[in-house]
Amino acid sequence: MKQFIDFIPLLLFFIVFKLEPRELELLGLHWTLGGIFSATAVLIASSLLVYGALFVAQRRLEKSQWLTLAGCLVFGSLTLAFHSETFLKWKAPVVNWLFALAFLGSQFIGKQPLIQRMMGHALSLPEPVWRKLNMAWVLFFIVAGAANLFVAFTFHDIWVDFKVFGSLGMTVLFLIGQGFYIARHIQTPPETPSQGA
Known part of the structure; x- marks a missing residue:
């Protein structure tokens, strides 16, 4: 929602x-x-x-x-x-790169990478997996920002379509890939022995 x-x-x-x-x-x-x-x-x-x-x-x-x-x-x-769409074309790249910077910084600052802080309450994963996921998000945001910048200044007729639907499609594909990766590494809590009859 x-x-x-x-x-x-x-x-x-x-x-x-x-x-x-x-x-x-x-x-x-x-x-x-x-x-x-x-x-x-x-x-x-x-x-x-x-x-x-x-x-x-x-x-x-x-x-x-x-x-x-x-x-x-x-x-x-x-x-x-300034009555210039150039500024708006820079919004998606800059915001994506700031997200990349935040995720990258969390690799070195704080006890947990940012992705673990966001999803750790719902998932149990080994520490190296959290760090790899976090770096995957860093790379995703760098690529998403670069793709938005490239399309905005190269394909003037479709940059708004890409901003809305291309970025959404990239995000959905990345989340699906992340889901498969998480599924391979998810840890289930050990079962507690049931009380006998």
Whole structure:
């Protein structure tokens, strides 16, 4: 459910981006709906609403949600202020690389790698497996950032499609691979002898 909630602003961004630009009048003001700049405004507004509602409901946001929100606000605001989509094209690579840096840093700082802190309550894995999984996430975020950057500045016509669906597809494939890897190494707690009759 959390992943779907995080996806709402991106989905709204995609829908508004794909609309043919048209002029609307609302409250005596003229607005353009459709295209990159109105989609960016919708991305910022919907991110504030979604993460604001989550913060009110949960009394907190996860660090990844704070980072995503900050990236959206900074790069989205720069896109609107300078009327240049270049800033927004840098959002996904920079956010992915910051996640990679956080996962990499956790290999050396703290008692557990970041992936173990996130999933350790649900899984029991040997310590070397946690470290390999964590490094796999580092590599995934580096590759995802590079792929987003390459597509954004090479294939101008499809970069938004890739940002929404290509990144999602890469993540799903990576999670499936991770699932197979975890299944080979998962440790089951030893059974306690049942009380005899």
